[in-house]
Amino acid sequence: MLSVLMSVLPHLQRLPYWLAGVFIAVSIWRIQVFRQRMTFPAKWLRLLMVVGGALGVIYHYGTIFGPDAGVALLVTAYLFKLLEMYTRRDAFLVVILSFFVLATEFLFSISLLTSVYVFSVLIVISAALIALNMTDKSIAVWRPLKSSLITILQTIPLLLVLFFLFPRMGPIWELKMQSNSSRTGLSDTISPGDIADLSQSSELAFRVEFEGELPEPRDLYWRALVFDRFDGRTWYSTNDAVFSPFDARQIESSGDALHYQVYLEPTGQNWLPTIAWSTISGIKTKKSSHLVNYSIETIDKAIRFSVQSYTNYVYQPEPLGQMELGRFLKLPPSGNTRAQEMAKALSSRARGDSELMAALINRHFFDEEFVYTLQPPTLGSNSIDEFLFSTRRGFCSHYAGAFVYLMRAAGVPARMVGGYQGGEIHPIGNYLLVHQYDAHAWAEYWVSGKGWLRVDPTAAIAPHRIESGSLRDTLTEVGLLDSPFSSRNVMNFAAIGKLRLMVDYLDYLWIKNVVSYGRDAQNKLLSQIMDKVTAAKVIILLSIGFGGVMVLLVAWILFLPGLRTKPSFADKQYASFLRKLERKGLYRVVGEGIDAFSRRAQEQFPEQKININKISNIYSEIKYSKSGESESQGNKSATKSDSIAALEQQLGQAVASLKI
Amino acid sequence: MNSIREMFRGRWELWLDKRIPPRNRVTLNQKRIFIFPTWMGLGYLLTDFLLFVAGVNYDNTMILNFSFFLASLFVVSILQTFSNLSGIVVSAGHTEPAFAGAEAKFIIHLSKSKHKDHHSIYCSWSGFRSNPHNLIEQQQVTITALLPTSKRGKFKPGRFKLYTEFPFGLCKSWTWLDLDMSTLVYPEPREYPLDSNRTDSSDKGNVIIRDGQEDFSGLRVFNASDSLHTVDWKAYARRGVLYSKQFHGYQAQSRLLRWSDVLVSDKECKLSALCFWVLELSKTNHPYGLELPGTIITPGSGKQHEKNCLDALALA
Incomplete structure (x- = not known):
């Protein structure tokens, strides 16, 4: 019962609310049945419930296929099965279903925490299975739990062999996680307020492991998306990796490359955050002419990829084509008239110098009373005008948006770039943690001969943010943190902060070493022990490992119990005495006393009467004196053990001289 | 078709006799224990396989690991189920005869191996299925099997099965044992009149x-x-x-129940009738004797005498 509760519990947060209601109702009903306060529901009612549950799932998800709906359906069926649990077979089915439901949890999360949870539930389920098969009712409740723990301990060596050596293969047929549960993270549109929401989230976006020195925080601009279209309110990003792919001839880079690994949490989208410009290996990607890397597959589970980045580059210095120009100059046909005027004024001041123009805009943000806040006032239809001239409060995407708008209005091709900025350096793990609250937006504009140039207008009002590399620090310092229970505030407590980092480190190690252990990692590991990794060799190795572990397990389970208590010398001697008689066809009957058997043996072998008598007497004396010794004669035990040794010697001689 | 099955059965029993020869006292070990997944175990393996396929196709390492875990658990469960049966010493206890059609009693003793517990062990023996037995605190348990009988004569119920599915119910380990136990099945007592004309002892005695x-x-x-x-x-x-x-x-003058006194021709019916009268006369404490073709039991009384007579009837 508990196993059921525990295996369903983590799913509840994702499942529709009514299923949680069903879960509670069914649990209560089941407990009442157990306490004999209620009876099992009638057959028609059960049928009705199952059909209702299935319809509910279809209504909620619109399908019964795909992981979300599938799991919901499974859980529904599983819950109702509880109300139908009469026999041992039903109970067994429920246990099997528990395994299944539990495993599906991994479709949604593979973090260490989930794994630890799943593992502990496994112990409970196994214990339930053992309890089902235990018939001695006098046994304490913890016994099955203990047995299950021991059993799981025994599975570990085998599990390791399978884990390391079982040949990994690619998907036999492709299955897509069509997850429609919403995930926090960047999306391909930015409306006012989007990034502010993200900034409230302390969820991990990705981890980065650098080979060599970490770059300066100010260089950590994790480019994820480029927003090129603006409709007066929302910025849109176009995935044009197919129609306008990256052309390597347009880029010139200098300096050393950065090498790093990115462990990206599931986003439900395709973009891959990297430092521009970059080449990705390890997964299938496409790169657009905006220097954005897209994964071919939607990222529905945590992935890892290697990146090579050149931070010094000149991109597209040649004059842009008509289409490109039109695209990066396009503005909504109407609205924001004051901003247009301002752009014209600034443009005439800059006299066509785009870089001066950019500096003037930033200067404007700095000179005027612009305030960086995560809770800006709502903006109306002329959002840029309102922001620039009346509210003057906003965060990165407001500034970047206004910047791009002004640039375009002045005839300079510009675009907004979305991604993450900075990150938290893990003190132990030497890797970088990038959280959702590191989400950021900045801008790029194009200058003939110099290509695309990055500019971060937010830096104009909160330069410290860029310097320290972390929005969190900036906000704390500027006193903008207002929700006292936000995780960022909690992190101010050093101890908890350390603990959080510790947990993250373990999670990182887990994902790096266990979860990411796939075909490539296996190949890499095996190539260290063999020249050429072939499937046949892997299978041979697997068999060897499997065999070895089996020998170990057989020894552990079958022979270890015998080794725990060694039979005493006297027991051994008596056993060999018994064997001698057995060879002659005389068996000691189960439960037959030493004396009784002695008498029987003496009758059968009168010629060995004295020896048999002697052996039996000495043996019983040793046995009885031993049990008496521990009880009362504590101080005499030394002399006693001496006499036992003497008796044992006699016994040994007697057994040896016994010839039948 | 039937004969093929018979042939296989014959082969199987021959093989079993070779592998586990009938003995009075048997310690269960790998030679004597068979093991196979139960239906539930097969269902479990199917689940495991489905998870494996899901793990591969969703390219999800953790689901894959989960399926590896289930597989490992299964392997361990094989060993544990085996271990749960191995080491038990099975020995024959006493038997009690029965009249044909009734149930004969067979007693089997299971004693614990020294260093481990044994849980939920069942015994099934030609139609009889025992309750589960546990060897945990107790050193020895006794299984009393009541086996239905049908035919008169020496009753050898043959092999019985000791089995267990503990701890997970995924595998069943079992053994077929022949402890060389047998008992007698007496004829079913049936009342037939005796030929009173021909016997001098059917009327009450003189003394x-x-x-x-x-x-x-x-x-x-x-x-x-x-x-x-x-x-x-x-x-x-x-x-x-x-x-x-x-x-x-x-005091009857040594009342003798004679084969020829029974007025039916069928042998079994005659034996049934004699059985009936033996029991009747035993109740009256009457001394009686029994004369069967080839066997004569001189008159007497008491339990042992009754048993001797019944034994003779069973084996006639």
């Missing part, structure tokens, strides 16, 4: 023994040694004196 229990013969004054059952309470109520009822028993 009257005093203080017999059969026929009331009179009253005498109660004697302290008399049984209270014999007190004539009605007489006591009438006269206020205790009287003992006196009975006469008849």
Whole structure:
């Protein structure tokens, strides 16, 4: 019962609310049945419930296929099965279903925490299975739990062999996680307020492991998306990796490359955050002419990829084509008239110098009373005008948006770039943690001969943010943190902060070493022990490992119990005495006393009467004196053990001289 | 078709006899224990396989690991289920005969191996299925099997099965044991008249023994040694004196039940009839003898005598 509760519990947060209601109702009903306060529901009612549950799932998800709906359906069926649990077979089915439901949890999360949870539930389920098969009712409740723990301990060596050596293969047929549960993270549109929401989230976006020195925080601009279209309110990003792919001839880079690994949490989208410009290996990607890397597959589970980045580059210095120009100059046909005027004024001041123009805009943000806040006032239809001239409060995407708008209005091709900025350096793990609250937006504009140039207008009002590399620090310092229970505030407590980092480190190690252990990692590991990794060799190795572990397990389970208590010398001697008689066809009957058997043996072998008598007497004396010794004669035990040794010697001689 | 099955059965039993020869006392070890997944175990393996396929296709390492775990658990469960049965010492206990059609009693002792517990062990033996037995605290358990009998004669129920599915119910380990136990099945007692003309012992005997229990013969004054059952309470109520009822028993002149006395021709019916009369005469404490073709049991009485007679009938 508990196993059921525990295996369903983590799913509840994702499942529709009514299923949680069903879960509670069914649990209560089941407990009442157990306490004999209620009876099992009638057959028609059960049928009705199952059909209702299935319809509910279809209504909620619109399908019964795909992981979300599938799991919901499974859980529904599983819950109702509880109300139908009469026999041992039903109970067994429920246990099997528990395994299944539990495993599906991994479709949604593979973090260490989930794994630890799943593992502990496994112990409970196994214990339930053992309890089902235990018939001695006098046994304490913890016994099955203990047995299950021991059993799981025994599975570990085998599990390791399978884990390391079982040949990994690619998907036999492709299955897509069509997850429609919403995930926090960047999306391909930015409306006012989007990034502010993200900034409230302390969820991990990705981890980065650098080979060599970490770059300066100010260089950590994790480019994820480029927003090129603006409709007066929302910025849109176009995935044009197919129609306008990256052309390597347009880029010139200098300096050393950065090498790093990115462990990206599931986003439900395709973009891959990297430092521009970059080449990705390890997964299938496409790169657009905006220097954005897209994964071919939607990222529905945590992935890892290697990146090579050149931070010094000149991109597209040649004059842009008509289409490109039109695209990066396009503005909504109407609205924001004051901003247009301002752009014209600034443009005439800059006299066509785009870089001066950019500096003037930033200067404007700095000179005027612009305030960086995560809770800006709502903006109306002329959002840029309102922001620039009346509210003057906003965060990165407001500034970047206004910047791009002004640039375009002045005839300079510009675009907004979305991604993450900075990150938290893990003190132990030497890797970088990038959280959702590191989400950021900045801008790029194009200058003939110099290509695309990055500019971060937010830096104009909160330069410290860029310097320290972390929005969190900036906000704390500027006193903008207002929700006292936000995780960022909690992190101010050093101890908890350390603990959080510790947990993250373990999670990182887990994902790096266990979860990411796939075909490539296996190949890499095996190539260290063999020249050429072939499937046949892997299978041979697997068999060897499997065999070895089996020998170990057989020894552990079958022979270890015998080794725990060694039979005493006297027991051994008596056993060999018994064997001698057995060879002659005389068996000691189960439960037959030493004396009784002695008498029987003496009758059968009168010629060995004295020896048999002697052996039996000495043996019983040793046995009885031993049990008496521990009880009362504590101080005499030394002399006693001496006499036992003497008796044992006699016994040994007697057994040896016994010839039948 | 049937003959092929018979042939296989014959082969199987021959093989079993070779592998696990009949013995009085058997320690269960790998030679004697068989193991196979149960239906539930197969269902479990199917689940595991489905998870494996899901793990591969969703390219999800953790689901893959989960399926590896389930597989490992299964392998461990094989060993544990085996271990749960191995080491038990099975020995034959006593048997009790039965009349044909009734149930014969067979006692089997299971003793614990020294260093481990044994849980939920079942015994099944030609139609009999025992309750689960546990060897945890107790050193020895006794299984009393009541086996249905049908035919008269020496009853060897053959091999019985000891099995367990503990701890997970995924595998079943079992053994087929023959402890060389047997008992006798007596003919089913059936009442047939005896040919009273031909026998001189069908009427009551001549010698009257005093203080017999059969026929009331009179009253005498109660004697302290008399049984209270014999007190004539009605007489006591009438006269206020205790009287003992006196009975006469008849000392039959060695009443002999003869094969030829039974007026049916069928052999089994004859034996059934003789069985009936043996039991009837035993109840009366009457000395009786039995004459069967080839066997004569001289008259006597008592439990042992009755048993001898019944044994003779069973084996005739």
